[in-house]
Amino acid sequence: MVNTLVTPVPSLGELELGLAKLRNTLRPGQRELANWLDGPLAVSAVPGAGKSHGMAIGAVMTLAQSQLHRQKQLVIVTFTRSATANIKSRIRQHLANLGLPRYGFSVQTLHGLALNIAASNIRHGLDLSQATLITDVQKSRILRRCAQEWQQDHPRAWQILLDGQATEYEETELIRRRTALLSEVLPKLAQTSIAAAKSSNLSPADLANLAAGHPDAYPILEIAADLYGRYQTHLSARGLIDYDEMILAALRVLADPESRRHWQTQVYGVFEDEAQDSTPLQTELLKILATDPLNPHLVNLVRVGDPNQAINSTFTPADPIFFAQFCQACADQSRFFTMNQAGRSSQIIIDAANYLVAWTNGTQVAGPELPFQPQKIELVSPDDPQPDANPAATGRGLEIYAPRDVIHTVALIGERVGQLLTENPQANAAVLVRENKQGRFVTDVLAQPEKFGLNTNLAGLGITVYDTGSEARRSHVPAELLNMLLFLHRPHSPGYFKAALDIFTARQLIRRQDWNALVSQPELFLFPSPIDPGPHPDEQAAQQLCQALLQARLNLALYPLIAYVANVLQYDPTELATADKLISQLAQQAGGQQTWTRISPIWQEIVSEEKFDAVELGDPDSNLIRPRQLTIMTMHKAKGLDWDYVFLPFLHDTVIPGNPWVPGSLKFLGHANLEEVARAQIRSAVHQRPIPDINGAWEHANHLKAAEAYRLLYVAMTRAKRLLWMSAAINGPFSWASFNWHQSYKFDPKKPCPALDALRKQFPQSQMSITY
Ligand SMILES: Nc1ncnc2c1ncn2[C@@H]1O[C@H](COP(=O)(O)OP(=O)(O)OP(=O)(O)O)[C@@H](O)[C@H]1O
Incomplete structure (x- = not known):
């Protein structure tokens, strides 16, 4: 075999010394990862225990000892792109410090890995030139x-x-x-x-x-x-496929003996982070990949996770019970380890997180099944290798506020962030929200301090506010504009008409409402005759927007029309720059023909194959945690990350646990939401439990959602190192979906999330008074 290790390697003695030093920086559970040689291994650990850190070093040890190369790799699988970037850079850094070559491993998301495998064999998997x-x-x-x-x-x-x-x-x-x-x-x-x-x-x-x-x-x-x-x-x-198809296609490829041997020969072993969130099918894929081709009983699979951070089970059939089963199987072979000590957060933050677990399990707020494993996070021991482990708290460490309303909430956050990041310019902060729209609200209010009556101007203090949702919004520009143009070319189609109305609503140009009656007869609304009754006042804005755009379509050539639509949608400067970039790409690919018939298929292809990069302000995944920056993102995306100061606003009972309310306009069979019922029924079948009837399934679905919402709150709380700032305003919008802060609005009294009330009682010194 050709040895592809061409980079000069350090002497054996130097390497041994370097590895020993690295090993000494590890805690007990992390050492098991570093000592792994082959076979299955499971590590279940509390938030902040150092799972990702241990996995990165475990990977480095394996790479150093097994001399892997491009044809024999360690595959590391993570859940999100940000986690992929994070682990990759940690591994590369350690390899560089040890003087080792930076190859022999790959870090991928599960979907990325599945796509590679699926596309490697056209006969059994996917022919990406066709599909x-x-x-x-x-x-x-x-x-x-x-x-x-x-x-x-x-x-x-x-x-x-x-x-x-x-x-x-x-x-x-x-x-x-x-x-x-x-x-x-x-x-x-x-x-x-x-x-x-x-x-x-x-x-x-x-x-x-x-x-x-x-x-x-x-x-x-x-x-x-x-x-x-x-x-x-x-x-x-x-000739289309979807994401789940990709995993199935990858499994089909691996079912073919020749392809399986090829992949298994290339893979030395698989490390999986956040294993509590994998579906059974994904786990199956990793198991096959991790199997030694010469010894089918040897599965070189290392999985680390935390059942209490399972936050994908209501979107997918992922369920922490599958990870628990893997842990049990490993335990039977003495290959299972737990880590309860964590050095990330100050004591009071850990106490608050532990209290949330005990309170949620004890009150049955999420039905009879326990949402959490009754595990407690413990402080690390005094001789722990982590520098500044369990750091001193900032302020009270845990601070709970009841602002007047949601704008007052952002004002308080602005003030506190301004003060903290000015005093400690090396520190970082995050606002974590339940849904993107709340993040956009925080960003908008902070960006316009005068308009919303804020005392602090963060930009003026040199503090960056980075809203990760804006990246997502920019990447939607091609699809959003395409939808608008499809509507302008076929305004009589109810589907395109509805899509256009949904875009106006999402961009807050019109109020949210039930458009179903209206979209079934677009011509009456878009092209009314003088004797037709005028639109309802709520519908007037929508009608004016549509008519202005249709008029523009008659007057403008295609590219100026796209630019006009972008302006009507009130794109921000980076979105506008993205729209310009899209127009240039279309023009280049269409070769001077500015007709809809020529451009439309090119555009559809750009959107469907994601062949377009939005205008970015740098690598989005490395921008999340920076000194003197306030990052605004969803709690879901924050999994695996941490900041010095974490702000959790809008903790109302309608947000966590959320209410199982179905709008009257969408109620058909009793109160239940049909998709949730089907999901709960399929889930019971997959878990080999009796399938509940409609009412039982609806109740079960609501319990699952509530349990997951509390786990999400736990994930969010445990992101904080020194200050955990939580609040539920006394008044807020009736629903975030219909809240439009650019127009006139009124607030209703809101109830806090019950867990927040419980935390207030348990930690009275953290209840902050506000002078209004
Ligand atoms: N042995 C160690 N030495 C130094 N720092 C460590 C060690 N273990 C963990 N850390 C640090 O502790 C913090 C938490 O570690 P890490 O992110 O790996 O935890 P985790 O268990 O993956 O957390 P979560 O479950 O919340 O994703 C990180 O800042 C990490 O660098």
């Missing part, structure tokens, strides 16, 4: 189509759904109900059940069999199976 990844726009169009087809083929079941619990309704209500079912309820039912079924390796026929074995008052699972079958037919007819 393209489906976009959100294409997906929603296909799902709506499936819903229509189902409606035509199942008139009786359709009628029951259409009538719901209503006894009588008028023509306009009939139209509204029809549109709501065909454009929202059924497509969502399809989308959720397909994802749940596919990622558990259930085919449409499997789902149909499940449904047949479980006759219900209304055949939700049967409908889901039918929609799933139709969706698959449309996908293959169009």
